[in-house]
Amino acid sequence: MKSITLACFSCFTSLIFQASAEPAKNEFPMVIEGVKCSVKAYRATAPIVLEPLVDKNSFPKSQIIIAIMLSNSDISSYMTDEELFKITGVKLDKEAVEKGRAGMKKMYEATGPAAADNPWKGMKYVLENGFVVESEKGKFLVYQLSTLGMKDTTGKSYGSIKNVAGTWVIGGEKDEDGKKFQGTMVQHVPAEFSKLHQASSIEALPFEDLLK
Secondary structure (H helix, E strand, O other): HHHHHHHHHHEEEEEHHHHHHHOOEEEEEEEEEOOEEEEEEEEEEEEEOOOOOOOOHHHHOOHHHHHHHHOOOHHHHOHHHHHHHHHOOOOOOOHHHHHHHHHHHHHHHHHOOOOOOOOOOOOEEEEEEEEEEEOOOOEEEEEEEEEEEEOOOOOOEEEEEEEEEEEEEOOOOHHHHHHHHHHHHHHHHHHHHHHHOOOOOOOOOOOOHOOO
């Protein structure tokens, strides 16, 4: 009986070691511009539709969604200067902030139902995939948007935001090496995931998990 118990314990220990040694099915390593990175993949289980022309009565609660929409909608119209400063990571003067708000508002009014007929009328974004990239450079989220509802679909577009002290902020790295790292990351991470996913060696967690 003792030998059977020891054998079972040894087998159980071996299984635990094997399980802990295997990488998670939703994570994969990458080297980006010489920097070792760990990438965790997320995919929306249901369409996450983002309106370029924001309805002030349905302002998003998720800080990640707000940060993504700041570059892809007129959401800045409904944000205070302090909220904008926090998510952009820079303090701009009042004139520059108002000019930015007005520019985004004018650009995305072309997507609204009351807009004159144009290729962007009715356009919406669908947030599909997200990739949390962690390295010595920090923690980033690379996200994928697809267009929906417009006359001429332009396909997919990608962007990135960075986690700074618990807040997801827009904008890029300041130095040349950082900019190159971020550009390569946005370009190659989704392609690497697509390759691994087609080979059935990687799965994705629900993107909704990031929005809690």
